[in-house]
Structure formats: C-alpha cells, structure tokens
Amino acid sequence: MVDLSINCGGIRSPNPFWLASAPPTNSAYQVCKAFEAGWGGAVWKTIGEPVMNVFNRYGAVDYNGQKILGLNNIELISDRPIETNLKEIAETKKLWPDRAVIASLMVESKRETWHDIVKRTIDTGCDGIELNYGCPHGMSERGMGAAVGQVPEYCAMITEWVTEVSTIPVLVKLTPNVGDIRFPGRAAKKGKANGISLINTINTIMGVNLDTLELQPSVGGKGGHGGYAGPAVKPIALNMVSQIAIDPEIKLPISAMGGVSTWRDAAEFILLGATSVQVCTAVMHYGFRIIDDMVEGLTNWMEEKGYRSLDDIRGKSLKCIADFGDLNLLYKTTARIDESKCIQCNLCYIACEDSAHQCIDINPKEKHNNGSVLTINQPKIREDDCVGCRLCFIVCPVEGCISMVRKDDGSVTMTWNELMKQLPQPVTWEALRQFQAKHGIEIH
Amino acid sequence: MKNAALKLSPSEYEQNFAELHPAFTPNSAVAEANRCLYCFDSRCMKACPTHIDISTFIKKIATGNLKGSAKTILESNWVALTCAKACPVDVLCEGACVYNERGEEPIQIGRLQRFAMDRYFEQGMPPLFTPEPKNGKSVGIIGAGPAGLACGAELALMGYDVTIYEAKEKAGGLDTWGIAPYKMMQRDSLNEVKLVESFGVAIKTKTRVGKEISIEELQKKHNAIFVGVGLASPTRLGIPGEQLAGVVDALDFIDDVTTRKWKSIDVGKWVAVIGAGNTAIDAATEAKRLGAEQVYMIYRRSEKEMPAYEFEFELAQNDGVQFMFQTAPKRVIGKKHVEALECIRMKLGAPDKDGRRKPVPVPRSEFKLPVDMVIKSVGQNIEDSFLSQIPNLKTKNGMVVVNTKTYQTTNPKYFAGGDCINGGKEVVNAAYDGKQAAHGIDRCLFSK
Numbered sequence: 001m002v003d004l005s006i007n008c009g010g011i012r013s014p015n016p017f018w019l020a021s022a023p024p025t026n027s028a029y030q031v032c033k034a035f036e037a038g039w040g041g042a043v044w045k046t047i048g049e050p051v052m053n054v055f056n057r058y059g060a061v062d063y064n065g066q067k068i069l070g071l072n073n074i075e076l077i078s079d080r081p082i083e084t085n086l087k088e089i090a091e092t093k094k095l096w097p098d099r100a101v102i103a104s105l106m107v108e109s110k111r112e113t114w115h116d117i118v119k120r121t122i123d124t125g126c127d128g129i130e131l132n133y134g135c136p137h138g139m140s141e142r143g144m145g146a147a148v149g150q151v152p153e154y155c156a157m158i159t160e161w162v163t164e165v166s167t168i169p170v171l172v173k174l175t176p177n178v179g180d181i182r183f184p185g186r187a188a189k190k191g192k193a194n195g196i197s198l199i200n201t202i203n204t205i206m207g208v209n210l211d212t213l214e215l216q217p218s219v220g221g222k223g224g225h226g227g228y229a230g231p232a233v234k235p236i237a238l239n240m241v242s243q244i245a246i247d248p249e250i251k252l253p254i255s256a257m258g259g260v261s262t263w264r265d266a267a268e269f270i271l272l273g274a275t276s277v278q279v280c281t282a283v284m285h286y287g288f289r290i291i292d293d294m295v296e297g298l299t300n301w302m303e304e305k306g307y308r309s310l311d312d313i314r315g316k317s318l319k320c321i322a323d324f325g326d327l328n329l330l331y332k333t334t335a336r337i338d339e340s341k342c343i344q345c346n347l348c349y350i351a352c353e354d355s356a357h358q359c360i361d362i363n364p365k366e367k368h369n370n371g372s373v374l375t376i377n378q379p380k381i382r383e384d385d386c387v388g389c390r391l392c393f394i395v396c397p398v399e400g401c402i403s404m405v406r407k408d409d410g411s412v413t414m415t416w417n418e419l420m421k422q423l424p425q426p427v428t429w430e431a432l433r434q435f436q437a438k439h440g441i442e443i444h
Numbered sequence: 445m446k447n448a449a450l451k452l453s454p455s456e457y458e459q460n461f462a463e464l465h466p467a468f469t470p471n472s473a474v475a476e477a478n479r480c481l482y483c484f485d486s487r488c489m490k491a492c493p494t495h496i497d498i499s500t501f502i503k504k505i506a507t508g509n510l511k512g513s514a515k516t517i518l519e520s521n522w523v524a525l526t527c528a529k530a531c532p533v534d535v536l537c538e539g540a541c542v543y544n545e546r547g548e549e550p551i552q553i554g555r556l557q558r559f560a561m562d563r564y565f566e567q568g569m570p571p572l573f574t575p576e577p578k579n580g581k582s583v584g585i586i587g588a589g590p591a592g593l594a595c596g597a598e599l600a601l602m603g604y605d606v607t608i609y610e611a612k613e614k615a616g617g618l619d620t621w622g623i624a625p626y627k628m629m630q631r632d633s634l635n636e637v638k639l640v641e642s643f644g645v646a647i648k649t650k651t652r653v654g655k656e657i658s659i660e661e662l663q664k665k666h667n668a669i670f671v672g673v674g675l676a677s678p679t680r681l682g683i684p685g686e687q688l689a690g691v692v693d694a695l696d697f698i699d700d701v702t703t704r705k706w707k708s709i710d711v712g713k714w715v716a717v718i719g720a721g722n723t724a725i726d727a728a729t730e731a732k733r734l735g736a737e738q739v740y741m742i743y744r745r746s747e748k749e750m751p752a753y754e755f756e757f758e759l760a761q762n763d764g765v766q767f768m769f770q771t772a773p774k775r776v777i778g779k780k781h782v783e784a785l786e787c788i789r790m791k792l793g794a795p796d797k798d799g800r801r802k803p804v805p806v807p808r809s810e811f812k813l814p815v816d817m818v819i820k821s822v823g824q825n826i827e828d829s830f831l832s833q834i835p836n837l838k839t840k841n842g843m844v845v846v847n848t849k850t851y852q853t854t855n856p857k858y859f860a861g862g863d864c865i866n867g868g869k870e871v872v873n874a875a876y877d878g879k880q881a882a883h884g885i886d887r888c889l890f891s892k
Contacts, residue, residue, distance in 0.1 A: 064478040064506065065474055065475045065477075065478035065479075065506075343542035343543075343545035343546055344483075344487060344542060344545075345481050345483035345484070345486070345542045346483055346484040346485050346486075347481065347482070347483065347484060349484060349485075350484035350485075362485075376487070377485060397481050397546075398546060
C-alpha cells in the first residue's frame with residue numbers, strides 16, 4: 001500500500017497535489033469541487049489589496065497543433081473583497097478538515113497591514129499561509145508581488161513581519177524573474193519561513209497578431225508582459241526547484257510548481273526535492289478531473305518501483321546534479337541505429353549533416369516488401385566519427401530505433417576540474433589535443 | 445431501354461454523388477499537417493510519379509503558408525488538384541509514408557494536397573509563376589488532357605507560344621470527362637485548365653486535328669508538336685448483339701455522369717458491366733448510384749488477377765455491386781433492346797505471356813443473365829487511324845514509341861506523352877510525361 005500523504009513545513013495533506021493560487025482557487029465553490037474530485041490541498045487565490053481586472057486576460061502558445069503549450073495571464077490577485085474570501089476559506093476548511101487549505105496573501109509593504117491580514121487569516125482556521133512575492137504584472141508596479149520577490153532584503157523583511165505573528169506555517173512563493181533564485185530563497189529562510197513555493201510565473205509577451213499587429217492578447221489595442229506558466233516552463237521550474245533543494249543554506253520544504261500537468265511531472269519534481277506539487281495550467285485546460293490520473297498514476301508507479309511513501313523518493317535524484325566541471329570527460333557514447341526499426345525518415349541524417357558533425361551516411365539498401373523489392377535510403381552512423389552528441393537520438397521519431405551505446409569501459413575517468421589540476425595553466429589547445437589523442441578522442 | 449431504373453430525387457442524386465473523401469476543415473488540415481514528420485528526402489516524394497516535394501508542402505500548410513504550399517505542389521505537377529482527388533494514393537505517396545512502417549495511419553497526403561489546391565483556386569489563382577519573355581518558338585499540342593496541359597503550362601512559362609488543339613467542347617481530357625463525381629467535380633479540372641490558360645496557353649476546343657485543322661497546317665505553324673491524344677475507341681467485345689440499344693461504353697457512360705445531369709441519364713434496372721479495371725468499377729458504382737437495382741461485374745479471370753485497385757474493389761462491394769469472376773460474356777440477347785447477357789464460366793489455364801493465367805471456357809456452362817443494360821469496359825484502343833496520319837511515327841503494341849528522356853518520337857518534330865505512350869496509366873503519369881516532354885522539346889529546339 002502506497003502512502004501519498006505529505007507534511008510540507010507543517011501543512012499536511014492526504015496527497016501531494018495542491019491547486020496553485022490562481023483562477024481555479026478563486027472561490028469556495030471551486031475549491032470544494034476540487035476537493036470532491038480528490039485534490040489534496042488548495043492555495044487560495046491571493047487575497048489582499050483592492051484590484052480590478054481587465055478583459056482578455058489570457059494568452060497561450062500552441063505548438064504543432066497542440067493547444068496551450070504555455071499559458072500567460074495578466075489577471076490580478078482576487079478581485080473579491082478580503083472579507084468574502086476569508087469567510088469562504090473558513091467555510092471550506094470546516095467542510096474539508098483533512099485537506100490543506102492555504103491562504104495566499106499580498107498586501108502593501110507595511111508591517112501593521114501584514115500583521116492585520118495574517119491575524120484575520122489565522123482566524124479562518126486554514127492550514128497555512130503562502131506569501132505571494134511572485135506576481136510579475138499589475139501588482140509589482142504597485143510595489144507588491146515580484147517587486148518584493150526580486151529584492152532579497154524586502155523578501156526577508158516582509159517574511160519576518162508575517163512569521164513574527166503567525167501561529168500557522170508560512171510558505172514564501174518565489175518569482176523566477178531573478179538572476180539567481182537562491183538569493184530570495186535564502187532571504188525567505190532568514191525571515192523564518194517554514195517552506196518555499198516556486199516558481200511563480202515568468203515574464204513573457206505571448207505574441208503579435210500578424211493581421212492587427214497588436215500584441216496577443218490585446219486589451220483594446222494594448223497589451224504587455226504577463227506571467228507565463230504551463231508545460232513549457234517545467235524545465236525552468238525543475239532547475240530552480242533543484243537549486244533551492246541543494247542549497248546548503250536553505251534546507252526548507254518545497255512546494256513545487258511550474259508546468260506540472262501529469263503524475264510524471266509531479267514525480268520528477270518530488271525526485272528533485274519537492275514535498276508538495278502545485279498545479280494550475282493543466283486544470284485551466286482540462287478541469288479538476290485530472291487529479292484522478294495524477295493520484296492513480298503516481299500510486300501505480302510507486303507500487304511498481306516498490307516505493308511506499310513519498311519520503312522514499314523525495315530528493316532521490318538530487319545526487320545526480322553536478323557542476324559541468326565534475327562531469328566525466330571520458331564517458332563515451334556513440335549513436336547506433338537499429339535498422340530493423342528504422343523507417344528511413346532521414347531526420348537523423350539531416351540533423352547530423354546540417355547541425356552536428358556530419359557522421360551519418362545514407363546508403364541505398366534493398367528492402368523486400370510483399371514480394372516486391374524497393375531501394376530505400378538507409379541512414380548509417382559512422383561510429384568512429386560520432387561525437388555522441390545525442391541530436392539524432394532526439395530527432396528520431398521511432399522509439400528504440402536510435403540508442404546511445406556506451407563505448408568506454410569505465411576504467412579511466414577524468415573530469416574537467418581534475419584535468420585542470422593536471423595540465424599546466426593556462427590550458428592550451430595543444431595540451432588538450434594531446435589529452436584527447438591519448439584517450440582516442442578525435443575532434444574533426 | 446427495356447426496363448429503365450426509376451429516377452431518384454434530386455437530393456438522392458446529390459447524396460449518392462457526394463464526395464467520398466470530404467475536404468479537410470482548416471483545423472483538421474493543420475492537425476494532419478502537423479502529424480507529418482517532415483522527412484528529409486522523403487519516400488512519399490519518391491513514390492509520387494511527379495516527385496512533388498510533399499513534406500515541404502505539408503509543412504507550409506502547418507505554418508499557414510498556403511500560397512507557398514500550392515506553389516511547391518504546382519512546381520512539380522500542373523494538375524495537382526485532379527491528382528489529389530483521383531490518384532491511387534494508397535499505392536503511391538501514402539503507401540510510401542513512413543508512418544506505415546510504424547504501424548500507424550499514413551499522412552493523408554491526397555487530402556492535404558487538395559486542401560492547399562482548393563484554397564489556391566478559391567482565392568482566384570493568385571499569380572505564382574511568371575512566364576519568361578517570348579523565345580520566338582511555337583509548339584502545337586494535340587489533346588488538352590493532363591499530358592497536354594502539363595506540357596503546355598511548362599512550355600508557356602519557358603517563353604514558348606503554345607496552342608492546344610482539343611476535339612471536345614471542354615478541355616481537361618479524362619480529368620474533365622472520365623473521373624467519377626464522387627471522386628472529383630468537373631469544375632476542379634476546368635480550374636486547372638484556367639490556370640494553364642493564365643500562362644498564355646491558347647486552347648482551341650472543338651478542334652479535331654485532321655478535321656478542323658490538318659496535320660500539314662499544324663506542322664507549318666509550329667516548331668514542334670506534342671501528341672497527348674490518350675487512348676480513343678473502346679475495345680469491342682466482338683460478340684453478337686453488341687449493337688443492341690442498351691449496350692454502352694463505360695467511358696461514354698462516365699462522361700455523361702460527370703455532366704451532373706443525372707436525371708437525364710438512362711440506366712437499366714439490371715446492369716452488367718464487363719471488365720474489372722478501375723474504369724469498370726467507376727461505371728458499376730455510378731450505375732448503382734444512379735438507381736440501378738442490380739449491377740453485375742463480369743470478369744474472365746479471378747479476383748486475384750483483377751486490375752482494379754483494392755480500394756476501388758471495396759468501394760464497389762460496399763455499393764452492393766455483385767462480382768461474377770471467371771465469367772465471360774458470350775452474346776447480348778434482345779430484339780432491339782438488351783434483354784439478357786449470355787455468359788459462360790471460365791477456368792484458369794496456363795499463364796500467358798504477361799504471366800497471368802489464361803482463362804479458358806468451361807464447356808456447356810452457359811447461362812443467361814437477365815439485364816437491361818450492358819456497360820463495356822474492356823480497355824481502349826490507341827487512336828491508330830489518327831496516329832497513322834503522322835509521317836514516320838512508330839508505334840509498338842499501339843503505343844507511340846518515344847525516347848524515354850526527351851519524349852521525342854521517331855518523327856523528330858513530334859513528341860508524345862500520357863496514355864498514348866503508356867497504354868493507359870494514371871493522371872499523375874500523364875502530368876509527369878507532359879512536363880518532361882516540354883523540357884525535351886526545349887532541349888531539342890535549342891540543341892541544349
């Protein structure tokens with residue numbers, strides 16, 4: 001039996017799947033419906049200062065016929081009064097005692113204002129608070145959201161204002177629109193946060209309409225950057241989450257988000273150190289019902305792999321993260337084509353020929369098909385010339401057709417950092433060439 | 445006709461002759477285009493007799509560059525809309541699609557090509573090609589079928605003065621007259637004719653060479669002549685009763701159907717179609733769709749030897765056409781009108797020179813099939829009487845002999861392509877021949 005329950009900095013939930021603070025958590029109606037569907041927690045849509053939204057709030061990137069590879073929004077925090085939200089939070093928590101209900105807050109940068117909203121939030125009986133330091137649009141111009149998250153000092157100061165009065169766990173949500181995510185992360189730690197949520201949305205302009213020449217989405221002819229989320233941002237989020245997870249100064253539980261669409265995405269985030277995962281875009285695309293597959297898929301995978309709880313897998317892949325200088329230069333692979341699987345699309349050929357190292361040949365080959373013989377173009381890798389870059393493997397549309405085959409026997413290893421200690425400094429091309437020649441590496 | 449089938453209502457005709465493969469919507473076209481892997485040096489391109497750069501035109505559909513897509517297609521094939529609808533794609537481009545190797549449905553290349561070409565014609569054929577300045581040479585083309593049109597378009601763009609002579613009242617050849625309406629509409633072919641005309645090609649319809657204009661006059665007027673006359677008179681059955689009312693040629697019958705005046709076409713209640721090629725199938729299916737109650741296909745050999753494509757066979761079967769294999773017609777019975785067809789059972793003997801087993805009659809196996817109409821579809825003869833008017837024109841088995849590179853005939857002034865050199869193949873082969881012959885003419889006239 002697999003146990004999916006989690007404790008994220010003191011906030012418990014029956015499964016790691018939380019709805020992110022966003023349009024799907026705008027009201028008690030929605031959150032209750034989500035809990036009914038099986039979501040483990042929900043971070044309420046950020047409540048705070050009076051705001052008013054515009055129309056045409058969302059934009060999306062579609063790719064090759066696939067809808068919503070990325071989703072951008074210029075929606076603000078909740079456009080409903082604080083009282084309404086707090087009342088609904090209290091009602092929801094009462095109805096769903098086993099689920100995590102987290103209030104997301106954003107108010108002006110005054111200590112008393114923060115103290116007041118935090119106390120009123122605690123009175124709802126909710127499980128925790130998430131500080132929205134991430135919103136890149138609308139609020140940041142008013143000195144809130146990303147304007148706080150981008151300045152570690154503000155981040156630490158406001159977190160401290162909250163934690164000095166809060167009796168419930170406090171998560172700090174970080175904006176990715178910074179040079180180094182670890183600095184605001186460390187500031188949250190300094191402000192005594194109980195955990196870190198990341199990533200908020202990324203500054204983006206979604207596109208230009210080629211008929212009107214206006215931005216899309218267009219609000220009466222005008223537009224601007226919004227916050228980008230969805231499957232396209234997942235690799236960025238994975239990197240930032242792992243950076244927070246491995247930072248020796250931070251060591252806080254992580255509620256991870258950024259393109260989580262399936263249980264697979266969730267598992268990856270957890271393997272890189274997340275405790276809970278938050279989801280928004282996938283729900284905005286398909287509705288709350290996706291939770292069924294998320295819970296079931298994660299459970300089945302864990303069962304198959306023999307994991308009993310998320311503690312068994314959390315951070316398990318962090319040990320693989322290394323600096324480039326610590327990678328083994330003598331780990332050698334070559335691409336190899338399984339001709340029995342090859343469909344002769346020749347995508348590997350043209351990729352290698354135009355963009356890599358020109359080490360795939362196309363040879364005519366006779367193929368027997370229902371009694372008739374046709375000549376086909378069979379791509380073949382010149383393994384001695386292959387630098388093992390993996391581009392052909394990536395472009396090949398047939399699973400298992402191209403594989404990266406290990407060439408070295410693992411008996412000798414050498415990282416760049418080790419090599420630099422051996423070779424006279426500053427390193428010369430000649431010295432490098434000699435090292436390569438010695439180990440049978442030819443750069444042509 | 446003794447017993448004509450009941451006429452159908454206009455909506456029934458429309459329904460029966462509606463296109464089998466409906467057009468893509470813009471969304472579905474883009475979705476299908478995006479499924480294309482964009483193979484390099486693709487197999488579909490090689491499988492296309494005109495070598496359309498298929499993955500490139502599909503990619504252009506995916507990006508919304510439809511005009512560019514049409515240009516890519518037309519650069520290889522001047523009758524691309526007809527080909528998109530009438531080509532046996534299963535055995536050509538789509539049959540070669542690498543998705544087949546992955547055990548998945550191939551890209552619907554025919555429908556995508558149609559999508560790009562439909563848009564191009566809907567938008568009033570925005571100019572994509574500019575003819576070169578006139579080079580002072582003139583070429584006459586006999587026959588405005590796909591070979592002639594392709595040859596004319598290509599020559600006109602190279603700067604030639606081109607006149608096409610066409611016996612019928614509309615140009616397009618079998619593209620216009622010989623394709624079932626549920627495969628394509630006549631106006632599609634006529635649009636392609638207009639495109640060729642837009643390059644400055646003059647098409648003289650109702651002008652039969654040898655009648656309205658003499659061969660000598662043609663030779664005087666033009667520096668070179670391209671023969672794209674196709675095949676002509678249908679092969680006779682050579683059985684008694686062939687002259688009876690109600691015995692028709694498949695091509696004439698199909699020709700009537702393409703006019704879309706379905707109500708005015710008489711079709712028997714019970715019909716026998718003789719032959720089992722793709723034209724025979726078209727005729728049988730059309731007869732059924734015009735309201736015939738029972739349609740038999742009479743074929744001497746077995747299903748295995750049947751020349752029709754698999755998908756054509758399925759189409760006829762789904763329409764309820766009854767196939768009578770190893771059966772040959774012996775005589776048509778009737779006083780003035782067809783009343784019955786006497787047939788005889790056949791068995792397959794030793795293989796003949798083509799490797800197909802020769803059918804031999806089974807003694808005393810005659811039987812009568814009560815039918816009101818007999819549609820003959822046992823092939824066409826080459827227009828021998830016409831071709832014999834051209835001096836020094838060598839033919840072999842009724843087909844004009846040409847140089848395979850230049851398409852020049854044994855009379856150096858004459859070039860030829862299409863059905864009259866191959867004995868009857870697809871539109872796409874004719875389109876390729878015509879185009880290649882244009883370059884052959886250019887090389888010969890300018891000694892390149």
